[in-house]
Amino acid sequence: MVSRPAYEPPTASADGPPARHTGTIIAGCLAVCLAQIGLVLPAAINGVIQRSLQTSGAELTWISDAFLVPAAVLALTFGVLGDLYGRKKLLVGGALLAAVGYAVSATSDSAAQLITGQALSGIGAAALFPASLAVITASTPTPAARARALASWTTALSLGALIAPLLSGAVVEHTSFRWAFAATGVLALAAAAAAWLLTGESSAPEGRSLDWPGQITIGLALLALLYGIIQGPSDGWGSAPVVLSLVAAAVLLAAFIRVENSSASPMLRLELFRIPAFAASAAMAVIGMFGFLGGAYDLSIRLGVIQHQSPLQSAVPFLVIQGITPFIWPLLVRLLHSVGPGPMLVTGFMSLAVAQLWLREVPIHETGLVPLLGPLVLNGVGFGLVVAAITAAAVNVVPPSLTGMASATTSLVRDLGQTLGPAVVGAVALGLATSRLTDGLAGAGLTPAEHGTATAVLEAGGPIALHTAELGPLSAKLSPFTERALADGYNAGLVLTAVACVVAAAIAAVFLGVRARGGDEGRKPEARTAEAEGVRP
Template sequence: MSGRIPGGPAVIPDVVEKTPSRLSAGTLIAGCVAVFLAQTGLVLPAAVNGVIQQTLHLSGSQLTWVSDAFLVPIAMFSLTFGVFGDRYGRKKMLVIGSLLMLAGYLVSAAGGPVQQLWTGQALCGIGAAALFPSSLAIIIASTPRPADRAKGLAAWTTALSGGALVAPPLAGGAVEFGSFYWAFGAVAVLAAASALLTVLLTTDSSAPEGRSLDWPGQITIAGALLALLFGVIEGPGRGWGSTVVVTAFVLAAALLAAFIVVENRTERPMLRLDLFRIPAFAGAAVVAVVGMFGFLGGAYALSIRLGVIAHQTPLQAAVPFLVIQGVTPFVWPLLVRLLRRVGPRIMLVAGLLAIAAGWVWLDALPVASSTLLAMLPALLLLGFGFGLLVSAITAAAVNVVPIELAGMASGTTSVVRDLGQTLGPALIGSIALSQSASMLAPELATLPLPDAAQHAVDAVFAAGGPLAVATAPLGQASTVVGPIARQALEHGYGIGFQVSAAACVFAAIVAAVFIRKGQTVETR
């Protein structure tokens, strides 16, 4: 089979998809449980950011790395695991990914310093990098009929939302009755169950022809993403003009250029760059990065607002996220119909604008009056928008490539989506904390405190920034500096909401312009 890409090379080399003719119930269940596990792990730290920060006394950068130690490996290795799945079987990748997450969560649940938590999170992120593209590819490869594929994509999206739905109450309950470490132990049990279900239920699929390990491509893209994300995360703490941060950005640019050269010259690339000549595919990639940045960035700002600024318990802070993620399962039948009848373009535009409206709504609510009832309309908008966004991004990318390139397309979709998810907390956290620090610094310089207390406050601010000042035990000084620090944080994370909303509006414009209903790849 060969395919013609509009605006690209005339012929795609022959590729044979080794897959069953229809999607089995077992494969669907195992694929959905796998993405449920991966998304649960992705959301889990955000649900207990406040408790982690207070328990381990972390700076803003250290707290950001708790989430990003999970997210960075996903962005780095999703393409790699997409290749492995195509060559050696997606079932194997689901088992390996689940076992890696099991090992990572056992490390995280064991307690210890923040470095151990980072290590466990990184292992889990590598596992999730296998689960996201492989779970999607194994479902897509088994659904050549559009009607079946719409159902499979909607089920996958619902499972993904279900993972995000479960994570907040799981984390909150663990803190309420024990420690946040217990939540990591609970997800370890889920990882073991995912591996077992995959072994017992999944019908394997692969597409090895035309795919190679392409080590130069894998090394250059992984290095480029690691350098880029390291620079973004460390920029606020070390300074954007520091030697380390500038070197990271230069290295990222050089490695990205090397990756493009390698992929254009190799006979069997891990990523066919000519796919980006398809307007819908390229548009979906941009929308995935910017749109998921907007959604996850705003979600990170909301988690800090609830857990750190408003001092809500983990269970209280979990409820708004339950509302957001609880919408998708209820609209699953609607997602199926929309995918079949209106296509991804309208879904993306509507979903992104709904998310933008939700963040603007929440930004307009002062922290003191942000009750669940007051937030409910915004939370429902966010949940509906997220369901549309995730299902439509996937459909926009994979529906315009031949079925035999489903693994590559789904891997690419995972990379760009997860890059946006990683950049969201990193950049929004950086923007919010820098704005908070700019507002807080002159206030701290004029406090009516005794010299000893002033020196203590200044030391905490220098070491940990506004988050540390808002939560550190500073004795009598806390009654003075606490409200000021929380006001500065409210200002900073309010700007984070605004930036997240603007990103979603931009992504909606890209979707409206570049993603058209009916754009497909002709096969012959």
């Protein structure tokens, strides 16, 4: 089944004259750029953070996911708040809260404080992601204008991911990792000022309420799910806290569905998922973004932790990946308007899948950029196509009055997928690496004392701690074993992310189609409306 966009002709604009529209788009792009910088920031400096704070594998995963978890958990909540009280307020408030979080991170002297700072910044990003998209879609009701604006939003998001490794790598090359967070805090203040001065206010309060039962159940469900996945490798999948958290996640998710079905003013109108294109977009966002960010996290561990590359060296591959989208911005505009999201998503997800498998085949001892160029370029092209098209596929099939809800839902499922990426890849990789090392240490030719030391470090901190520990001559003996075990573990993670991208491509092919739209269809609003799909504005 192939679903087409449903547009309504513009009536009166709430955002004022064209100059205000332009300012709104600029501010929205700055906001999502800031949010994406925070999301990608730790990637190039994971190795430095691990060595500076002596973190375990689980703590290293939490440093990335402490930002992503609130971004996923609170996306719908902030979507409602933006609809009720105005998206401009969310842009300003989210940027300011992010600045506070970066100040906490910049002064951290422990993994716990850094995780706390990341969580505060993630709450700010939870407001910025949906609000930035909602203000842009609200100010561009026509297909052509929206295509240009969504391409700009995607480019800004990719630009943030481009700036992050350059910023963190360059700063940390010459000083502490803390200064990378301090510099991002300054950017957050600049984004808050831009949002205050440039953004036109928009809202859609009709039929919206805070729906506290829905907010609480979905928030706790996602938090319980992610806790169980992240802590599984270190605590044990059969441990009481992990099992209880996964069971609680299932129960709370069922409760959320029941609450939303019975609520007079739900935070998420579940009938939106009766629109095939919207439901497919949500599924693709979770699965596909899991594949993309899981692969990016895998690459960051390869470069910074396994290979011990410098922050600037680790940043270069991410610059290649994220540098593609700004260069193909005109192409994204044309494709969104004339080809449609279906072919873009199929091509993008398949590019990501091939990139992950290609990266897996690059030997772990290869530290140069040239052997990685092929998978890096494919990753960049795939990311640009996917993010632009998946956003358009979701927000273009709902009535204008529901674009705020659709934007928040898109942010939630995208951020959930991105959060699951490092969590699941880390769980699979660390679990496999631990098993390999547990079996392999017995045949490593170690003395009983050396074996006891290695086993104690492995049990206390996991395979990453054993690989990076300063144990004198013992480290030299262990290095081939720890490197191979970690490489095998994270290569298994790449297979998992590639399969996820193939599944997302299949969903896009079935529900959105693989054929390009005709010229007239690409230029004119569609006749079919969301009401025909069973959804009323």
